[in-house]
Amino acid sequence: ASSTNTTGTGVGVLGDTKTLNMTQSGSSYYLQDNTRAQGGIFTYDAANRQRLAGTLWTSPDNLLNSTYDGAAVDAHYFAGLTFDYYKNVFNRNSYDNKGGALKSSVHYGRNYNNAFWNGTQMVYGDGDGTTFIPLSGGIDVVAHELTHAVTETSSNLTYQNESGALNEAISDIFGTLIEFYNNKNPDYEIGEDIYTPKIAGDALRSMSNPTKYGDPDNYANRYTGTSDNGGVHTNSGIINKAAYLIAQGGTAYGVTVTGIGNDKLAQIFYRANTVYLTASSTFSQARAACVKAASDLFGTSSAEVTTVNKAFDGVGIK
Ligand SMILES: CC(C)[C@H](Cc1cn(Cc2ccc(C(=O)O)cc2)nn1)C(=O)N[C@@H](CCCCN)C(=O)O
Ligand SMILES: [Ca+2]
Ligand SMILES: [Ca+2]
Ligand SMILES: [Ca+2]
Numbered sequence: 001a002s003s004t005n006t007t008g009t010g011v012g013v014l015g016d017t018k019t020l021n022m023t024q025s026g027s028s029y030y031l032q033d034n035t036r037a038q039g040g041i042f043t044y045d046a047a048n049r050q051r052l053a054g055t056l057w058t059s060p061d062n063l064l065n066s067t068y069d070g071a072a073v074d075a076h077y078f079a080g081l082t083f084d085y086y087k088n089v090f091n092r093n094s095y096d097n098k099g100g101a102l103k104s105s106v107h108y109g110r111n112y113n114n115a116f117w118n119g120t121q122m123v124y125g126d127g128d129g130t131t132f133i134p135l136s137g138g139i140d141v142v143a144h145e146l147t148h149a150v151t152e153t154s155s156n157l158t159y160q161n162e163s164g165a166l167n168e169a170i171s172d173i174f175g176t177l178i179e180f181y182n183n184k185n186p187d188y189e190i191g192e193d194i195y196t197p198k199i200a201g202d203a204l205r206s207m208s209n210p211t212k213y214g215d216p217d218n219y220a221n222r223y224t225g226t227s228d229n230g231g232v233h234t235n236s237g238i239i240n241k242a243a244y245l246i247a248q249g250g251t252a253y254g255v256t257v258t259g260i261g262n263d264k265l266a267q268i269f270y271r272a273n274t275v276y277l278t279a280s281s282t283f284s285q286a287r288a289a290c291v292k293a294a295s296d297l298f299g300t301s302s303a304e305v306t307t308v309n310k311a312f313d314g315v316g317i318k
């Protein structure tokens with residue numbers, strides 16, 4: 001039977017209704033969006049197993065409003081919004097800039113408290129209901145995971161030590177920028193929508209104040225151990241803080257930074273990630289890459305270049 005593009009509606013993890021791009025074939029409807037990437041956007045059901053990708057999400061109708069549907073609704077919808085951001089802002093055609101298919105699996109494992117990019121696709125656990133609720137319910141989370149794919153097809157920063165922390169920070173930075181772009185309760189924290197449903201106002205990580213969740217905001221306080229691939233989710237706080245200072249300004253360790261806004265932050269980090277950073281880049285090389293990117297974009301003696309230099313001074317990176 002021939003398949004046709006259609007739309008449906010779904011209720012997300014947090015109970016909000018949204019329109020979905022779907023594919024209809026015969027009497028079945030699938031979470032397959034053919035309207036964006038050449039390769040399409042596909043959402044799969046891992047059915048609480050750990051075998052990927054699982055089954056392409058299939059429904060007898062185009063109304064996905066059950067509790068079980070919520071994780072798939074948000075994974076599909078937020079993947080589409082993340083695609084739109086990279087296309088509209090940077091004219092990047094999907095994560096690989098070649099229209100590559102975007103795949104997500106939800107209901108991964110049992111009470112699985114995490115979400116990740118596995119080198120091929122995005123994967124979302126349901127959480128245990130206390131620490132996490134289904135993790136695709138956070139737009140910053142989905143954009144974080146998809147940005148790992150963008151980084152892998154750009155600088156390909158090695159996922160350990162300083163390059164790994166840069167990899168992580170770039171995912172937190174663009175997860176946050178995409179949250180602001182969609183302008184629904186935007187903030188500089190990560191995972192707030194899906195973390196600890198019984199506790200309000202907390203998150204996994206903070207860009208504005210990394211120390212709030214035990215992460216360093218200065219190179220002098222970096223983690224030098226071996227856990228978590230050399231603290232990639234910890235030392236990312238140092239770069240996240242620099243990014244926050246670039247966008248919003250502030251004073252850190254006696255250095256005062258004048259903010260230049262999210263849009264210029266986005267342009268600087270995207271150009272650094274796609275033009276200057278390499279797999280082995282260090283924090284110091286990331287400073288140089290951001291200065292170079294800002295110089296290319298705004299001029300070598302621009303206020304933007306001054307802000308970048310001051311922000312990295314503020315987090316102790318030379
Ligand atoms: C994006 C974000 C929502 C997600 C959050 C996350 C989840 N975890 C595990 C985790 C589990 C339990 C708790 C707790 O407080 O009890 C906290 C953290 N650690 N980080 C995250 O950061 N996932 C990692 C997963 C990395 C997997 C190895 N490559 C990533 O994508 O970088
Ligand atoms: Ca938010
Ligand atoms: Ca957030
Ligand atoms: Ca919470």
Ligand SMILES: [Zn+2]
Binds near residue numbers: 144171
């Ligand atoms: Zn990550």
